[in-house]
Amino acid sequence: MKIRELHVQKFRNHTQTDIVFGGGINAILGENGEGKTNLLEAISYLCLTKSFFGSADGIVLQVGETRFEVSGELETDSGLRYHVAVGYNHADGDKRFFINKSPLERFSEVVGLFPVVVLSPESGAITTGGPVDRRRFLDFVISQASKVYLEDLLEYRRVLRQRNRVLFDGKVNRLDCSDLLEPWDEELIDRGARITRRRGVFLKELDPIIHDSYSRIAGRAEKPTIHYQPSVAHEEGISEEDLRGRFRQDLKRKSSEEKRLGLTLVGPHRDELELAINNLGLRSHASQGQHKTFLIALKMAEFLYLQNKRNERPILLLDDIFTELDSQRSERLLALTRSVGQAFITATSDRVFSADFDWAETNKRFFVCKGTVGHAKAASITN
Ligand SMILES: Nc1ncnc2c1ncn2[C@@H]1O[C@H](COP(=O)(O)OP(=O)(O)OP(=O)(O)O)[C@@H](O)[C@H]1O
Ligand SMILES: [Mg+2]
Structure with missing residues (x-):
């Protein structure tokens, strides 16, 4: 997948x-602060209909304006071209997404169509943040690879909200809500299982790719692992029927606690991933450089996984990532990036690129200043 052209109107500081x-x-x-990341965020609107930072549409709209539009030309690896546009009107909160001028009914239709991998300072939460950040990573990647997963996920979240509301009302009004829970339970179990x-299958597939990506950046002395800790016990080969049975049992066991707390306590919304290097937990033992290397390896693995599943090379967005890497790791990362396809890399200087880097047709430099973009001249940015 490649983005040929990008047009941005009244989006952040890009008029x-x-x-x-x-x-x-x-x-x-x-x-700093000239509008580089804002351009990546505009690309995220194009590929995912929304900001990868989770910023609301009203926030990315240029201050004082009423409507923004992001549009562009995308081309698949097989040469298919798409004209994509997303527009937002603040007055009525109306947001529309068009592919080849046809409006989309549901934004979820776009997920996975234009696969994208993002590595930004915010991605650091995957290794340093809480379980919710790691679940978000899982869901983001698997959803881009599988429409069925995305549907299950959206439906699971809806059912979970309803079930939590019943539990919460029961708690507040001190009523036994068992009868009201029943209609939601089977759907929760079905989708949740x-x-x-x-997730179990995905992590199994990801495992060898992570090893490979990690060793390409950091050598073979360090061995990364991801251990899946699902809320409902899961092991390879378990049938869906058995998994549903376990889910049902766990719900039964936690029933009185759920009613006391007014919350659903069992299900994939409580899954966790344990990340480790040489069997030492990342959060408790790893250095900052190891965190960063793990993260890059995860993102590379995500790239290769999506490429494999979609038969399409994702677009790679690298926001401000060279700053904390030593020169050897930076070079290796850049070499990896050059081999993957189209990538967008923000930096305050082009010093991360070697002096003889080939800035010809396919590799380009742009210079962003106060929300306007020009072609960069080496002399203006290297000192
Ligand atoms: N909704 C908005 N309307 C107008 N300007 C905005 C809006 N949101 C952010 N900005 C401006 O965009 C600029 C930040 O842009 P951006 O985050 O892209 O900077 P950057 O070039 O990536 O900088 P850094 O190198 O520090 O990461 C700030 O000047 C900010 O005031
Ligand atoms: Mg930035």
């Missing part, structure tokens, strides 16, 4: 930005 990208590395350069199974 009107039009860019024709190269098919390889696109370096987006400029001082499928999500658990799919």
Whole structure:
């Protein structure tokens, strides 16, 4: 997948930005606060209909304006072209997404169509944050690879909300809500068991790719592992029927506690991933550099996994990632990036690229200044 052109109107500090990208590395350069990350965020709207930071539409809308639009030309690896546009109107909160001028009924239809992998300072939460950050990673990747998973996930969340409301009302009004819970339980179990199974399969597939990506950046002395800790016990090969049975039993066992707390305590919304290097927990033992290397390996693995599943190379967005890496790891990462397809890399200087880096047709440099974009001249940015 490649983005050929990007057009941004009244989005963050970009009043009107039009860019024709190269098919390889696109370096987006400029001082702090000039609008580099904002461009990646605009690309995220194009590929995912929303900000990868989770910013609301009203926040990314340029201050004082009433409507933004992001549009562009995308091309698949097989040469298929898409014109994509997303527009937002603040007055009525109306947001629309168009592919080849046809409006989409549901935004979830876009997920996975234009696969994208994002590595930004915010991604650090995957290794340093709480379980919810790791579940978000799982869901983001698997959803891009599987429509069925995304549907299960959306439905599971809906059922969970309803079930939690019943439990909460029961708690507040001191009523036994067992009868009201019943209609939600089977749906929760059904969707939840499928999500658990799919996560288990995904992590199994990811395991060898993570090893490979990690050793490519850090050598073979360190061995990374991801251990899945599902809320409902899951092991390879377990049938869906058995998994549902376990789910049902766990719900029964936790029933009185759930009623006391007014919350659903069993299910994939309580899964955790344990990340480790050489069997030492990442959160408790790893250095900052190891965190970062693990994260890059995860993102590389995500890239290769999606490429494999979709038969399409994802777009790679690298926001500000070279700052904390030593020069050897930076070089290896850049070499990896060059081999993957189209990538967008923000940096305050082009020093991360070697002096003889080939800035020809496919690799391009752009210079961002106060929300406007020009072609960078080496002399203006290297000192
Ligand atoms: N909704 C908005 N409307 C107008 N300007 C905005 C809006 N949101 C953010 N900005 C401006 O965008 C700028 C930040 O842009 P961005 O985050 O892309 O910077 P950057 O070039 O990535 O900087 P850094 O190198 O520090 O990461 C700030 O000047 C901020 O005031
Ligand atoms: Mg930035």
